[in-house]
Amino acid sequence: MAGFRTLDDIGAVSGKRVLVRVDLNVPVADGKVTDITRIERIAPTIAELSGKGAKVILLAHFGRPKDGPTAEFSLEPIAKATSEVLGRPVGFASDCVGDKAADAVGAMKDGDVLLFENTRFHKAEEKNEPSFTDKLAANGDIYVNDAFSAAHRAHASTEGLARRLPAYAGRTMQAELDALEKGLGNPVRPVVAIVGGAKVSTKIDLLMNLVKKVDALVIGGGMANTFLAARGTNVGKSLCEHDLAGTAKQIMIEAAESGCAIVLPADGVVAKEFKAGAASETVAISDVPADGMILDVGEKTVKSVNDWIDRAATLVWNGPLGAFEIEPFDRATVAAAKHAAARTKEGKLVSVAGGGDTVAALNHAGVADDFTYVSTAGGAFLEWMEGKPLPGVEVLKR
Numbered sequence: 001m002a003g004f005r006t007l008d009d010i011g012a013v014s015g016k017r018v019l020v021r022v023d024l025n026v027p028v029a030d031g032k033v034t035d036i037t038r039i040e041r042i043a044p045t046i047a048e049l050s051g052k053g054a055k056v057i058l059l060a061h062f063g064r065p066k067d068g069p070t071a072e073f074s075l076e077p078i079a080k081a082t083s084e085v086l087g088r089p090v091g092f093a094s095d096c097v098g099d100k101a102a103d104a105v106g107a108m109k110d111g112d113v114l115l116f117e118n119t120r121f122h123k124a125e126e127k128n129e130p131s132f133t134d135k136l137a138a139n140g141d142i143y144v145n146d147a148f149s150a151a152h153r154a155h156a157s158t159e160g161l162a163r164r165l166p167a168y169a170g171r172t173m174q175a176e177l178d179a180l181e182k183g184l185g186n187p188v189r190p191v192v193a194i195v196g197g198a199k200v201s202t203k204i205d206l207l208m209n210l211v212k213k214v215d216a217l218v219i220g221g222g223m224a225n226t227f228l229a230a231r232g233t234n235v236g237k238s239l240c241e242h243d244l245a246g247t248a249k250q251i252m253i254e255a256a257e258s259g260c261a262i263v264l265p266a267d268g269v270v271a272k273e274f275k276a277g278a279a280s281e282t283v284a285i286s287d288v289p290a291d292g293m294i295l296d297v298g299e300k301t302v303k304s305v306n307d308w309i310d311r312a313a314t315l316v317w318n319g320p321l322g323a324f325e326i327e328p329f330d331r332a333t334v335a336a337a338k339h340a341a342a343r344t345k346e347g348k349l350v351s352v353a354g355g356g357d358t359v360a361a362l363n364h365a366g367v368a369d370d371f372t373y374v375s376t377a378g379g380a381f382l383e384w385m386e387g388k389p390l391p392g393v394e395v396l397k398r
């Protein structure tokens, strides 16, 4: 990555205190971490720094605590989970600034790994207050950011610190930026984007940006209904934001002006109720019954999506094509995901996917490992797709 300072530029770290911002905002149920992907992703940076004799101090947030420290939002259980995943001891300090933090750092030996308590237990973190950043910086000689998924936040631990200390991108941040550059920054053409999910309203900026950058935009999921309705297609009882018809039309006009093909469903799998195993039929998109709901795209549409994937050199994917969480409405998403994975494996496609539901959908299809890159970022991935500068990334630029 020519544009960013990385661990290749960091120099000797032996004996140095390296503050590493990581994303440990992992899903937890009944006190157990249910998905360790984010923890696995930070392992290479920690191993590299520790192996070179650095004192590795991890900074992270957990949830969105409002009123200072609470057990519910403590990172202490996550320190244990991190230690298990990394297969090495990970110490814990019950505050990220002040005496408790300083004492724990003072007791570290070269190569040790320590996690500080939730940075968001201090309101000043999210306000990016300089005096708080100074307190964080007091425990470090060098700053490394390995949390792309929190880089859309201009907080003290994601942005402020990079201005205070010599700052570098960690290996996961580097891989992420590299993949995103291949996806939309400087992609091999043609570029096809698949965007799905429930609502247009949450993705207007993203769609507006994409139509200017990609050669074809496949729209699936509930949001496709808003486009279909705007075009005059009857979508029955389907999820649809009728009030956004004007926005949808505007996006289609922008696409036409930029030479971006818009690919809308040609057929749909419709049901009368939204539940697993509900009776369903596939109909042409012009024949949706008045009391029917479109819950997935049909086979004809899948064929057309797969044809676009065949034509593409680069694929960017955010959001499922149907209600993939319930069967049988996962079929189109699974089929297209498998097709993209196969093309990627054949070396014919660069495939980059991200966003919360997308990762779950690709895992459900069993192909997340076969994509070129799957981002664990939710909001940060969307903001990147919207073409917005991410504060935590901007400060790492040379």
Ligand code: 3PG
Pocket: 023, 025, 063, 064, 149, 150, 153, 377, 378, 379, 380
């Ligand atoms: C995430 O989980 O998307 C990141 O950790 C950012 O969390 P936030 O949305 O609470 O800032």
Ligand code: MG
Pocket: 378, 379
């Ligand atoms: Mg989020």
